[in-house]
Amino acid sequence: MTCRAAHSPSPHERLTYTTYDDKVATRDTPPADPEARRVLLAAPRGYCAGVDRAVAAVDQALERWGPPIYVRGQIVHNRHVVADLAARGAVFVEDLDEVPPGERVVFSAHGVSPSVRQAAQTRELTVIDATCPLVTKVHKEAVRFAADGCTILLIGHEGHEEVVGTAGEAPDQITVIDSPDAAATVQVTDPNKVVWLSQTTLSVDEAAKTVAALRARFPALADPPSDDICYATQNRQAAVKLIAQEADLVIVVGSANSSNSMRLVEVAHESGTPQARRIDNATEINPTWLNGVTTIGLSSGASVPEHLVTDVLNRLATLGFPRVEEVVTTKETLAFAPPRVK
Ligand code: SF4
Numbered sequence: 001m002t003c004r005a006a007h008s009p010s011p012h013e014r015l016t017y018t019t020y021d022d023k024v025a026t027r028d029t030p031p032a033d034p035e036a037r038r039v040l041l042a043a044p045r046g047y048c049a050g051v052d053r054a055v056a057a058v059d060q061a062l063e064r065w066g067p068p069i070y071v072r073g074q075i076v077h078n079r080h081v082v083a084d085l086a087a088r089g090a091v092f093v094e095d096l097d098e099v100p101p102g103e104r105v106v107f108s109a110h111g112v113s114p115s116v117r118q119a120a121q122t123r124e125l126t127v128i129d130a131t132c133p134l135v136t137k138v139h140k141e142a143v144r145f146a147a148d149g150c151t152i153l154l155i156g157h158e159g160h161e162e163v164v165g166t167a168g169e170a171p172d173q174i175t176v177i178d179s180p181d182a183a184a185t186v187q188v189t190d191p192n193k194v195v196w197l198s199q200t201t202l203s204v205d206e207a208a209k210t211v212a213a214l215r216a217r218f219p220a221l222a223d224p225p226s227d228d229i230c231y232a233t234q235n236r237q238a239a240v241k242l243i244a245q246e247a248d249l250v251i252v253v254g255s256a257n258s259s260n261s262m263r264l265v266e267v268a269h270e271s272g273t274p275q276a277r278r279i280d281n282a283t284e285i286n287p288t289w290l291n292g293v294t295t296i297g298l299s300s301g302a303s304v305p306e307h308l309v310t311d312v313l314n315r316l317a318t319l320g321f322p323r324v325e326e327v328v329t330t331k332e333t334l335a336f337a338p339p340r341v342k
Pocket of ligand 1: 135
């Protein structure tokens with residue numbers, strides 16, 4: 001697998017962009033060396049183009065038609081985003097059976113299988129498809145390789161919505177592989193007609209290990225035409241890798257069911273930080289984590305709105321970390337056009 005880095009990080013790109021001294025209130029823990037204490041804020045972080053588009057789709061549907069707007073699954077894997085939209089009239093359902101016939105339904109950024117599209121048609125629902133175009137790309141690859149008669153080994157987490165949707169494109173030809181161990185035992189019909197694809201939000205390094213294990217067993221293994229792990233996942237992991245090398249503690253803002261947020265925590269651990277923690281919001285910071293800490297690394301998953309990060313910075317300022325340096329490893333400019341209403 002060629003996991004292309006969009007840009008080579010360099011220490012010279014660091015810049016101090018803001019401080020939060022004015023927000024210092026009380027300290028829960030006295031700082032050992034207040035001058036040295038700092039927060040390294042990873043960039044890029046937070047919303048990716050696919051999440052931005054999906055959240056905007058629900059937002060705009062609510063504005064245009066008013067509630068209720070049904071959403072299949074969590075629109076993105078962040079409980080704050082879901083709670084905000086629910087408070088405005090979005091109704092989150094697990095199954096289309098819960099949507100009254102003829103209503104409007106939004107498909108989440110993670111995508112759906114063809115059987116769900118069929119069910120929507122049967123119920124005569126108006127679909128607003130917020131599937132991320134980068135997930136759709138993987139679906140199209142699956143359809144094409146399946147039509148060629150290949151066995152598709154889909155590297156991903158069994159049961160994750162995105163994996164369920166992709167696997168549904170060719171259930172008889174797709175096997176989900178979640179680790180190098182699984183790669184060591186998987187059986188295929190024809191070892192000369194095997195291709196691997198992946199979930200978009202995996203750890204780049206872990207996926208590479210799984211691909212290596214597959215290739216050791218199936219030398220003719222074909223690669224996807226381009227990286228399935230998306231640009232946002234790769235960029236956030238590269239930024240976290242860099243800050244984790246200097247941080248005594250890395251905090252990742254993101255929900256527990258967010259694959260890319262969980263991978264950021266793992267990447268931070270593997271990059272050498274002594275502590276890596278995931279939190280949903282600032283209130284979950286335990287001041288004891290900061291004992292003996294001089295440098296905190298901070299990032300957020302691709303489904304996390306920036307105001308949650310700002311809250312964390314404000315809380316860290318009250319805990320003796322008012323100095324913030326943003327570490328920029330690449331700039332993202334990608335944006336997707338809004339979904340069409342079908
Ligand atoms: S994490 Fe990647 S694949 Fe998922 S919504 Fe964002 S850009 Fe799309």
